[in-house]
Amino acid sequence: MSPYLSAEPLAPAVSTYLANVAPYLESDPAVLPDSLDPFTVTAATGFMPLHPPLIQPPAAFDPVASLVENMPVQRLDGTPGLLATYQLGRAIDDGALPNLTLEIAKLTAPDGKLDLAKVTAIFRDYSFLSSAYLLEPCYERWDKGLEGYGLGRQVLPACLAGPLVKTAAILEIPPFMAYAAAYSLYNYRVEDPAIGLDKYSNLRTIRAFQLGLDPLSSEAGFILTHVDMVKHSAGLVGGSAQLLDAVRVEDKGNVLEAFALLLDTMQVIEQSMETMWSNSKPKDYLGYRTFIFGITNQSMFPNGVIYEGENGGKPMFVRGESGANDSMIPLLDGLLQVPMPANPLTETLKDFRSYRPKPHREFLAGVRQQADAIGVREYCCKDVDVAVCYLKLLDHVRSFRWRHWMFAREYIIKRSEHPTATGGSPIIRWLPNQLFAVMDLMSAVWEGINEAERQKADRSVTGMMACALDQRQKLQKEVTRWCQERAQ
Numbered sequence: 001m002s003p004y005l006s007a008e009p010l011a012p013a014v015s016t017y018l019a020n021v022a023p024y025l026e027s028d029p030a031v032l033p034d035s036l037d038p039f040t041v042t043a044a045t046g047f048m049p050l051h052p053p054l055i056q057p058p059a060a061f062d063p064v065a066s067l068v069e070n071m072p073v074q075r076l077d078g079t080p081g082l083l084a085t086y087q088l089g090r091a092i093d094d095g096a097l098p099n100l101t102l103e104i105a106k107l108t109a110p111d112g113k114l115d116l117a118k119v120t121a122i123f124r125d126y127s128f129l130s131s132a133y134l135l136e137p138c139y140e141r142w143d144k145g146l147e148g149y150g151l152g153r154q155v156l157p158a159c160l161a162g163p164l165v166k167t168a169a170i171l172e173i174p175p176f177m178a179y180a181a182a183y184s185l186y187n188y189r190v191e192d193p194a195i196g197l198d199k200y201s202n203l204r205t206i207r208a209f210q211l212g213l214d215p216l217s218s219e220a221g222f223i224l225t226h227v228d229m230v231k232h233s234a235g236l237v238g239g240s241a242q243l244l245d246a247v248r249v250e251d252k253g254n255v256l257e258a259f260a261l262l263l264d265t266m267q268v269i270e271q272s273m274e275t276m277w278s279n280s281k282p283k284d285y286l287g288y289r290t291f292i293f294g295i296t297n298q299s300m301f302p303n304g305v306i307y308e309g310e311n312g313g314k315p316m317f318v319r320g321e322s323g324a325n326d327s328m329i330p331l332l333d334g335l336l337q338v339p340m341p342a343n344p345l346t347e348t349l350k351d352f353r354s355y356r357p358k359p360h361r362e363f364l365a366g367v368r369q370q371a372d373a374i375g376v377r378e379y380c381c382k383d384v385d386v387a388v389c390y391l392k393l394l395d396h397v398r399s400f401r402w403r404h405w406m407f408a409r410e411y412i413i414k415r416s417e418h419p420t421a422t423g424g425s426p427i428i429r430w431l432p433n434q435l436f437a438v439m440d441l442m443s444a445v446w447e448g449i450n451e452a453e454r455q456k457a458d459r460s461v462t463g464m465m466a467c468a469l470d471q472r473q474k475l476q477k478e479v480t481r482w483c484q485e486r487a488q
């Protein structure tokens with residue numbers, strides 16, 4: 001019978017549903033206005049900003065731009081900035097910055113709405129200044145080789161707190177340095193517009209804390225490697241939408257095509273991730289890292305931070321920025337329906353969701369909801385060809401998280417006793433919580449395939465599974481050892 005004659009209305013196609021949560025998915029970013037959130041998700045830009053990040057805020061904010069340019073340990077021209085001699089806090093306390101909160105409402109785009117690109121650039125600059133202000137005393141201790149971070153400044157003055165809270169409220173994100181809207185994804189520019197994002201060597205940072213305005217520094221490398229990875233995220237966004245559509249109508253050909261796109265994209269993303277080791281040296285990490293800690297679960301802010309003039313005078317607790325706020329791996333967790341154990345570590349994983357840009361949050365929630373509604377995992381496990389693709393994509397999630405565990409070990413754990421990561425998660429136990437979950441799902445899916453079918457699968461799949469199982473044991477041993485040594 002024609003669907004048009006059916007008495008039951010048809011459930012909307014997935015793409016229609018995703019169009020509800022990501023209305024500009026198919027739009028050309030070039031024609032989208034700056035009154036949209038710069039992190040609006042499109043099939044062309046994925047999780048990157050719609051347009052290149054705005055470098056300079058409008059003239060009314062010149063005092064902010066000038067202070068943030070003078071702030072880093074090393075300025076763009078190579079000379080020492082305020083943080084080199086721990087003078088930023090004093091400059092702000094002495095009135096270097098007027099309170100520009102009321103200027104924010106004047107930031108309109110040609111369509112008469114608020115210009116969210118400008119609002120984001122201003123949020124970025126205020127969040128750099130605010131984190132530098134709050135954590136400068138900790139950096140001073142670190143720089144002088146003293147043990148522990150001590151205390152940060154416990155009060156954020158109104159000239160920083162007002163604009164930070166106001167811009168964050170407009171963007172509907174927490175009022176603190178963010179991974180996407182500040183330090184990483186809204187913090188790049190290109191040296192030669194003709195080359196654009198195509199070559200890593202063409203990337204530059206806009207703002208930095210320590211030496212990061214020098215493109216060859218480890219801080220720049222740290223930031224820009226994220227940009228270089230996320231620039232490929234369009235393949236994950238498009239591939240996810242394609243997979244949901246195809247699974248919904250049980251179109252195996254399209255399912256396999258969607259997996260091919262997702263697998264190819266992850267391959268490129270992981271290749272780029274590997275360049276972190278040369279772009280950014282582990283020995284340099286702890287310096288600029290001092291400035292990216294948050295308030296929640298950090299010894300530097302045992303009683304939170306008072307934002308002067310905000311929150312009824314009560315202290316604020318906000319997590320620090322973290323790659324955990326990136327959207328690529330959480331997208332795949334949702335799409336592939338990776339079950340996370342019910343425990344406090346997983347609660348932290350869920351808490352990180354609210355730190356993503358609003359359009360990313362909505363897109364991820366939509367994909368998660370649709371994957372659950374159509375049963376992506378169950379569908380994929382019914383057919384061995386599809387199950388193998390599903391396993392291969394899970395294996396990318398595993399290898400991303402494993403590589404990432406190596407980063408945590410070499411850049412942080414071996415060099416610092418501080419028990420919590422910048423986002424406030426326990427440094428030793430949190431990353432393995434999610435890594436174990438992926439490895440366990442891989443085992444369950446593999447064991448669900450009967451012996452005869454498994455024999456038919458190509459050798460590389462058997463090898464992939466053996467490697468994942470072996471790695472699980474190694475990880476378990478390593479985590480147990482670190483927990484014993486650090487009493488965690």
Ligand code: HEM
Pocket residue numbers: 225226229273276321322323324325326329330349401404407408411412420421422423424425426427430431434435
């Ligand atoms: C030197 C490089 C890196 C180090 C030392 C590092 C460290 C960490 C740490 C310690 C966490 C724990 C979360 C918290 O802050 O509380 C984390 C989470 C995370 N980071 Fe990174 N990271 C690095 C590079 C990257 C890169 C390049 C990406 C790519 C986008 C990334 C994506 C993530 C993700 C997705 C999570 C959440 C992990 C999960 O869900 O299991 N990280 N990172």
Ligand SMILES: N[C@@H](CC(=O)c1ccccc1NC=O)C(=O)O
Pocket residue numbers: 179183184226289292321322323324412420421422423
């Ligand atoms: N959580 C990490 C920092 C981190 O995750 C991060 C911070 C800023 C920008 C990107 C990040 N990416 C890595 O996960 C740490 O504790 O050092």
